[in-house]
Amino acid sequence: MSEQKTYEGRCFCGAVQLSVSGDPAGMGYCHCGSCRSWSAGPVNAFTLWNPAAVRVTRGVEHIGTYNLTPNSYRKWCKNCGGHLFTEHPGMGLTDVYAATIPGFPFEAGVHVHYQESRLRMKDGLPKMKDLPAEMGGSGVLVAE
Template sequence: MCETEEKNQYQGACLCGGIQYAVSKIEDRMAHCHCSMCRKFHGAAFATFGEAKKENFQWLCGEELIRVYEGTNGTKRLFCSVCGSSLVFVPSNDSGRFVEFSLGTLDTPIPQRPDAHIFTQYSADWYEITDDLPQFLNGRDGKE
């Protein structure tokens, strides 16, 4: 049985529902990541992640189902061991202040919208970015 938390206005889960989480406040910064690891892990042209301060993110149930894949570059990807849903991305230089979670796993609507495309130098050749969001060859600190 999952915990419930009244103060959390946003909730999400993996595909099978075994892992559930809540977020009380989502930060404004969110991006579509086109790196090859995100593309492969999500099986899509890009992955979209939002951020929450660690104190604003809470696992409600299913933490025992979480597995971690660590890439050769030191990044970590948390996913459900039952259904494979990608849930959280942890950068190699993680400060522990933020949780980057997959927006595709949210079950409640949010007011924020993605504000950038990152790691576009690795974009799938079969996908064309057609919106007006800023595009960064690497992370946000990289060249536009």
């Protein structure tokens, strides 16, 4: 029996700490306007996990939640404003921002919502118009 690897993460000030265990369901870059606005950057690096693999280990009382739509519950630290993760109940996944778990060996496999990109990335990875079909998107690829 193999032991699951666990990676530790935290908000900007460290008041909220979390861990992720095992392997993510997926990793990549999101270019949608919501992620760009929330992250205050041109692209967001994501890691998608089964919710049972994500555990807040300290500071749950400091976590704030915002949801623009019922598809995404964005979590942040109420002390420092540091972003933590987003729960996607419709997909049954939790997106822990790659920057939140610095020791995790992030390896992107896809770009989603690439048609909205403000920062073109020529890295040879698949570029999705929106989301893969199995996640409720069209599954359509767009040019790099």
